[in-house]
Amino acid sequence: xxxxxxxxxxxxxxxxxxxxxxxxxxxxxxxxxxxxxxxxxxxxxxxxxxxxxxxxxxxxxxxxxxxxxxxxxxxxxxxxxxxxxxxxxxxxxxxxxxxxxxxxxxxxxxxxxxxxxxxxxxxxxxxxxxxxxxxxxxxxxxxxxxxxxxxxxxxxxxxxxxxxxxxxxxxxxxxxxxxxxxxxxxxxxxxxxxxxxxxxxxxxxxxxxxxxxxxxxxxxxxxxxxxxxxxxxxxxxxxxxxxxxxxxxxxxxxxxxxxxxxxxxxxxxxxxxxxxxxxxxxxxxxxxxxxxxxxxxxxxxxxxxxxxxxxxxxxxxxxxxxxxxxxxxxxxxxxxx
Ligand code: PEP
Ligand code: MN
Numbered sequence: 001x002x003x004x005x006x007x008x009x010x011x012x013x014x015x016x017x018x019x020x021x022x023x024x025x026x027x028x029x030x031x032x033x034x035x036x037x038x039x040x041x042x043x044x045x046x047x048x049x050x051x052x053x054x055x056x057x058x059x060x061x062x063x064x065x066x067x068x069x070x071x072x073x074x075x076x077x078x079x080x081x082x083x084x085x086x087x088x089x090x091x092x093x094x095x096x097x098x099x100x101x102x103x104x105x106x107x108x109x110x111x112x113x114x115x116x117x118x119x120x121x122x123x124x125x126x127x128x129x130x131x132x133x134x135x136x137x138x139x140x141x142x143x144x145x146x147x148x149x150x151x152x153x154x155x156x157x158x159x160x161x162x163x164x165x166x167x168x169x170x171x172x173x174x175x176x177x178x179x180x181x182x183x184x185x186x187x188x189x190x191x192x193x194x195x196x197x198x199x200x201x202x203x204x205x206x207x208x209x210x211x212x213x214x215x216x217x218x219x220x221x222x223x224x225x226x227x228x229x230x231x232x233x234x235x236x237x238x239x240x241x242x243x244x245x246x247x248x249x250x251x252x253x254x255x256x257x258x259x260x261x262x263x264x265x266x267x268x269x270x271x272x273x274x275x276x277x278x279x280x281x282x283x284x285x286x287x288x289x290x291x292x293x294x295x296x297x298x299x300x301x302x303x304x305x306x307x308x309x310x311x312x313x314x315x316x317x318x319x320x321x322x323x324x325x326x327x328x329x330x331x332x333x334x335x336x337x
Pocket of ligand 1: 103133165183184186207272
């Protein structure tokens with residue numbers, strides 16, 4: 001629900017109104033526009049007496065929001081959210097970032113070498129999976145806690161903040177020094193996991209499910225935000241269609257649509273979206289063109305030998321030339337020194 005206040009309301013009356021709404025268990029997002037103040041209400045407004053609220057003298061209008069997502073809704077929170085990851089790295093409107101690194105952490109040498117290479121090319125965050133959601137139980141499942149330790153070694157060696165996937169709520173303690181926790185496509189609707197992540201304040205990179213609508217995607221973000229964690233970064237990583245030439249179909253139309261519907265930053269993962277290394281660069285350029293706030297790209301020091309997703313991984317030289325193309329198209333913020 002959105003309340004638009006009459007211009008220049010008395011501060012005391014605004015404070016009383018907000019207190020009354022908070023007392024009813026509703027969270028409020030206040031945005032002060034040049035002519036009007038707008039109060040977005042988040043929570044169950046179904047029993048709110050709309051007639052009585054409309055009758056309050058400082059209230060100009062009361063509008064119910066039809067979409068089921070509220071905290072993630074741009075109508076409630078008109079300004080774009082910028083998620084602060086570290087002092088130097090913020091992701092969101094005007095702050096474009098490239099997250100790069102291997103699909104999986106495989107060894108100390110591999111992850112540190114890739115981390116140094118991607119940093120030299122201009123990546124500002126390092127990715128690397130330690131807990132891997134694999135289709136086959138016989139495929140490499142990741143190095144688990146040891147993989148996280150190696151990723152944190154690479155963070156120490158380069159100063160790059162790290163992004164890595166959580167699969168099990170019970171592992172949360174292991175992620176204390178991780179800068180951004182990733183929820184993979186397969187867990188986008190693991191609601192217990194989302195609820196737990198809502199209780200922490202770390203940035204969460206939420207990937208779109210393989211067969212989920214944009215509304216379902218935003219409802220998953222809503223689960224995290226409803227718990228009080230508003231540091232959510234959306235990631236479009238391709239959806240499943242009838243097409244088989246690419247691993248998934250990169251839904252670039254989701255970028256402008258999600259930006260219209262929501263204030264959350266959204267990045268694109270062209271590696272998982274296409275599954276093909278030579279397609280990563282053209283789709284990265286396309287992602288920039290449609291207004292993405294960043295990219296997540298898989299890079300391996302020796303892609304043919306990768307234990308996971310080698311076919312879609314760039315080698316450091318390919319990544320460097322991609323970055324030159326991307327830098328020409330966007331302005332970078334938070335470059336690590
Ligand atoms: C990943 O980023 O390593 C990954 C497994 O991606 P997705 O969840 O998008 O398949
Ligand atoms: Mn991968």
